[in-house]
Amino acid sequence: MNPTQRLHELGQSLWLDNITREMLGDGTLKRYIDELSITGLTSNPTIFDKAISGGDAYDEQIVDLHGRGVEPEQIFFELALADLRDAARMFEPTNDRTDGVDGWVSLEVSPLLADDAKATIAQVAELHHRADCNVFIKIPGTLAGREAIEESIFAGTPVNVTLLFSTEHYLGAAEAYMRGLERRIEAGLDPAVPSVASLFVSRWDVAVADQVTAELRNRLGVAVAERAYGAYRKLLDSERWQRLANQGARPQRLLFASTGTKDPDASDVLYVEALAAPFTVNTMPDKTLRAFAEHGEVGEPLAPDGGETDGVLAEFESAGVDVSELAARLQREGAEAFDASWNDLLQSIREKSRKLAAAG
Numbered sequence: 001m002n003p004t005q006r007l008h009e010l011g012q013s014l015w016l017d018n019i020t021r022e023m024l025g026d027g028t029l030k031r032y033i034d035e036l037s038i039t040g041l042t043s044n045p046t047i048f049d050k051a052i053s054g055g056d057a058y059d060e061q062i063v064d065l066h067g068r069g070v071e072p073e074q075i076f077f078e079l080a081l082a083d084l085r086d087a088a089r090m091f092e093p094t095n096d097r098t099d100g101v102d103g104w105v106s107l108e109v110s111p112l113l114a115d116d117a118k119a120t121i122a123q124v125a126e127l128h129h130r131a132d133c134n135v136f137i138k139i140p141g142t143l144a145g146r147e148a149i150e151e152s153i154f155a156g157t158p159v160n161v162t163l164l165f166s167t168e169h170y171l172g173a174a175e176a177y178m179r180g181l182e183r184r185i186e187a188g189l190d191p192a193v194p195s196v197a198s199l200f201v202s203r204w205d206v207a208v209a210d211q212v213t214a215e216l217r218n219r220l221g222v223a224v225a226e227r228a229y230g231a232y233r234k235l236l237d238s239e240r241w242q243r244l245a246n247q248g249a250r251p252q253r254l255l256f257a258s259t260g261t262k263d264p265d266a267s268d269v270l271y272v273e274a275l276a277a278p279f280t281v282n283t284m285p286d287k288t289l290r291a292f293a294e295h296g297e298v299g300e301p302l303a304p305d306g307g308e309t310d311g312v313l314a315e316f317e318s319a320g321v322d323v324s325e326l327a328a329r330l331q332r333e334g335a336e337a338f339d340a341s342w343n344d345l346l347q348s349i350r351e352k353s354r355k356l357a358a359a360g
Contacts, residue, residue, distance in 0.1 A: 003296035004289070008037035010301060011278030013102050015040035017257070017285050018047055021057040024086045036293050039094045041087050042106040042160070042198075042257070042283045044138075045338065048080055049345040052352070059356055066353040072346040073110065075353070080107055081131055088133035095134045100194055101250070106160045107131065108138040111338035120148040121155075128157045136160035136196065140335060141169055146176040153180025154187075158194040162257070163334050165200055166327035167228045170254065173197045174235055177252045181244055191249040196281055197232075200258040201225050201271050203330055209263065212319050218266045220321070222274045223312040225256055229277055230306025236279070255281040260288045269296045277302040 004014055016029070016038050023029050032038040052058045058079050065075045084105045095103030107127055113119045124137045139148050140163040152159050153176070161173040174197060181191045204221035212220075232254040235241055241251075259271035259282055267273070268291045272282060276298055284292070313323055 002036070002293050003298055004036045004038075004293045006298040007272070007276055007282075007292075007296075008039070010276055010298060012276060013039050013253075013281040014289070015042055015104075015255075015281055015283040016289060017042045017260075017283040019043045019083055019087060019105075020051040020054075021083055022051075022055065024083060024090075025057075029087060029090060032289065033090060033094075036289060038289070039098075039102040040091060040104045040106075040281065040283070041084075042138075043080065043084065044108055045111070045341040045345045048076065049341065049348050051083075052076075052079060052345070053348040059352070062349065062353055063356050066357060072349040072353070075349050076345060077127065077130070081127075084131060084135060085133050088131075088135060091134060100134075100192070104134050104136050104158070104160075104194070104196075106136040106138050108162070108338075111140065111335065111342050114140050114142060114335055114338075115144045117144060117147040117151075120145065121151045124148065124152045124157055124159070125155060134158075136194070138162045138198075140338070141173040141197070142331060142335060143172070146172055149173060149176040150180040150183075153177055153193050153195065154183045156184070156189065156193055160255070161195065161197045161252075163200070163331055163338070164198055164228075165204070165330045165334070166224060166324070167231045168324075169327065169331065170197055170199055170228045171231060171235070174232075174252060178240065178244060181249050185244070185247050185249075191244060191247050194250060195252040196255040197252050198255040198257040198283075199225055199228050200330070200334065201256055201275070202258045202260060202262050203334070204326070206262050207326060207330060208316070208321055212316065212321065216315060216319060218261075218263055218270060219312060220316055220323075221271065223309045223316075224323070224327075225271075225275055226302055226306045226309040227313065228306075229254060229275075229280070229302050230304065230309070233279075233304040251279065253279060253281055255283060257283050259283070260285045273297055273299065275302065276300075 091103035136158045138160045141161040201221040205218045272292045
C-alpha cells in the first residue's frame with residue numbers, strides 16, 4: 001500500500017488540483033484514480049489558462065466557437081465544461097460508491113462577479129445546470145460571497161467555498177451553508193446538499209517568509225489549518241449541527257487547498273504530511289501528489305481539538321505577525337489574483353482565437 005492509499009485509508013480524500021485535456025485522454029487521470037487513490041478534482045482559471053494556451057488540444061473547439069461569434073468568457077466555459085464532464089464521468093463510480101460524499105469536480109464562477117451576489121447566484125445556477133454532472137461550483141468565501149453561498153445551497157446547488165484563509169473565514173462559510181440548509185428544511189426540501197470549504201494553506205508561509213526566524217519558517221500555514229480543523233470538528237459536535245444531521249444534512253467538509261510546497265528548501269510534501277486528517281479533503285497539484293506517493297509518510301492525524309496551534313500562533317504574534325490582519329490581506333490579495341488570472345485567461349482565448357482565425 002503506497003502513502004496515498006494509506007492517507008485515503010486514514011479517512012482523508014485526495015483530490016487533484018489540475019486538469020488538462022491531455023491528461024483526460026492519455027490515461028493520466030485514470031492512473032491517478034486507480035493507483036494513487038484520487039477521488040476528485042479541482043480547477044481554477046490559472047489551471048485552465050495553462051492548459052488552453054500550452055498546446056493545441058483546444059484549438060478545434062475554439063475555432064468552432066469563435067466562428068459562431070461566441071464571446072471569450074463563454075468560450076472558456078464551454079471548454080472547461082467539456083473537460084469537467086469528461087473528468088466527472090471518471091469519478092462517477094466513486095460518487096456512486098460513496099453516495100455523493102466524494103467523486104466531485106469543481107468549476108469557478110467569474111471572479112469579476114465577487115461583489116455582486118445576485119449575478120453570482122445566477123451564474124452558479126446556470127453553470128450547474130449546464131454542467132449536468134457531479135460538479136461543485138466554486139464561490140469565494142468573502143463577506144460579499146456569503147449571500148451567494150446561502151442562496152445557492154438553499155437552491156440545492158453543490159458548492160465549493162473558496163478563498164478561505166482563517167478559522168473566522170471558515171466559520172463564516174459554514175454559517176452561510178447551515179443557514180441555507182435550515183431554510184431547505186423549513187421549506188420541506190432535502191437538506192443533503194454537498195459542499196466543501198477550501199482553506200488556503202501555503203500562501204501564509206510565503207507571506208511571512210522574509211519576516212520570521214528560520215525556526216518559524218513554514219509553520220504558520222499548518223498552524224492556521226490546525227486551528228480551522230479544530231473549529232470544524234467542534235462545529236460537527238455542536239447541537240446546531242446535530243439537529244441538521246438528524247434531518248438528513250451532511251457535513252460541509254473542510255478542504256485543504258494550496259498544499260504544494262513553495263519553499264524550495266522545505267519538504268516537497270510538507271503540507272500533505274502535516275495535514276493528514278479524517279473527514280477532510282486535500283487537493284494537490286500533480287507534482288505534490290507524485291512526490292507524496294513516492295516518499296511521503298503518514299503519521300498521526302491532526303488532533304480533533306487543533307492541538308497546540310494556539311501556542312504556535314502566539315509565537316508568530318510575538319514575532320510581529322498580526323494573524324487576523326494577514327488573513328484579511330491574503331483574502332483580498334487572493335481575490336485580486338483571481339481577477340488577474342481570469343483576465344489573463346480571457347486574453348489568452350482572444351489571442352488564440354485571432355491566430356487560429358488568421359491561419360484559416
